[in-house]
Amino acid sequence: MNDTFLKACRGEKTDYTPVWFMRQAGRYLPEYQAVRGKVSFLELCKNPELCTEVTLQPIDIFGFDAAILFSDILIAMEAMGLTLEFHEGRGPVFPDPVRSQAAVDALIIPDPEETMPFVMETIKLLRKELKVPLIGFSGAPFTLATYLIEGGSSKVFLETKRMAFQAPELYHNLLDKITRCTSLYLQAQARAGAQALQIFDSWAGIWAPGDFERFALPYVQSIITDLRKMTDIPIIYFANNGSTLIDHSKNAGADVLGLDWRLNIGDAVDRVGDHAVQGNLDPIALFLPPDELEKRIKQLLVDASSAKGHIFNLGHGILPQTSPDQAKIAVDAVHRFSRK
């Protein structure tokens, strides 16, 4: 068992810097495409054997130091009783946006084992196969809420902010329900065998700091407080486009803060020194010529060297257009340059 990732999360000494990439099981891999070609995205998410297969692919190919459960943050929202559709080229769609108290009242708090057994099954299958730690995950309540309120993706999140600003009680009731669902979901993942948990706050960066503190952070804190009562596995909080929010997100209660690429990781370490950090290479840096890519990785490792713990990662998900060869170069460079 390679526990380098877990050690880095806990701020313990490691022989080298562990590395994994967000969306490492994904469309840039021909091996993934081959599986995905046979089923729809939602079918894939609900098939434990196939989820296990695609989760393992990048571990075998690249030697990542952690695996992350293949799933989607919106699976748990479907389990709350909503219709979820994935449209090619348009992303997720909730045909019935949640914008009223009646719609909030209609949401159920699902028993995760009962409504998402395929997730727990995938975790169990993976734990039998894996020689590296398995990360479970969920969306953060605010990010999940945006999809429900907007009815899908958004550019400016007008409906979400409008609800927060004009109907704060309704907003809170919705967020509170999503929070309870997410909390149970992550606890179930930990029980099933997840060895770390990451909370993805993909849209955190749309908030002014004061609004983030009011409308997003408390729900993450609530989930982490719940989790701490039942498990001590590392918890990672990733507030995307959140480089301006880290003075606040460091108070989420997580062990590790995920960082996008908009901030020098050394500056981040200076500000959140008592946390391990995860990140933060620009995903498109994987398109640099190999020698420049390696140079950039070397510098990033130097910049992060005073961190309590550092897990190398991209600042966001790896892009479908990325060459697997370049991913391999990056993973190898992290391992080579960081070895003492």
Place this chain on the structure above:
Amino acid sequence: MNDTFLKACRGEKTDYTPVWFMRQAGRYLPEYQAVRGKVSFLELCKNPELCTEVTLQPIDIFGFDAAILFSDILIAMEAMGLTLEFHEGRGPVFPDPVRSQAAVDALIIPDPEETMPFVMETIKLLRKELKVPLIGFSGAPFTLATYLIEGGSSKVFLETKRMAFQAPELYHNLLDKITRCTSLYLQAQARAGAQALQIFDSWAGIWAPGDFERFALPYVQSIITDLRKMTDIPIIYFANNGSTLIDHSKNAGADVLGLDWRLNIGDAVDRVGDHAVQGNLDPIALFLPPDELEKRIKQLLVDASSAKGHIFNLGHGILPQTSPDQAKIAVDAVHRFSRK
């Protein structure tokens, strides 16, 4: 002549905090919609009488302390010899993206007076009518380049970064040509009578700090250096989603730094204290109930009170869905609360 805005730009004492809103002449105004209903967007941009009319509308209605020329940042790119189309709901499109040295070579450096006479004519008409200062503007070279390289708007700007990373010389040649065009264009606006100039770097926030320094900032610096040789009117640099970049963007050479809403304006002032600042209310804060909107504006004015100069503005353009009544409440609140 109300020169409060110009004084604040220069860091001189003012009786109150001047205010204008990005996109203040725009779709949220029924008066604008009435004009726009008669012509296409590009026709409007090229009609000095109609441009003058829509530019004046928000000044008359709300009492803003500055007017900004009604135009579009891509007008100057069309003048470089490219086909520009605006598609309803999709935004600007360049059917022939610029991705080769041949395509760069084909771009012309237009004489602004000759190719965009309607802009200079609009400025002259406006100066006859206005009792507040007139701001001219352009896009920043990097932001303009993204539209040319991507062929329109983008989400992750893969093609742009790919060119910068894989073909830096080609990228530089393109940026250099856009820079020369933009520099001449802004100089022509100043000659025609613009009393301040704003450079919009709408997509600056996609860069890691080091890449921003290499691939975006130098071109802005070059333009401002050129401008300083011929005029001392205030120059505003607005790097959108650039709250993580202000330690760099403060070196652009501008008098005023525009700020989006992702950073407390007081924290920004601490970091760029020798500049005046412009911003930075979340545009969606205009959807707050009036009393909360006023409270937020009051706090923002307090937070900005140690600034060398403060021009109140939104952190991005006013949204089409905004109620003009709320805009009026905001403008009045800025004036009332800031008066000594």
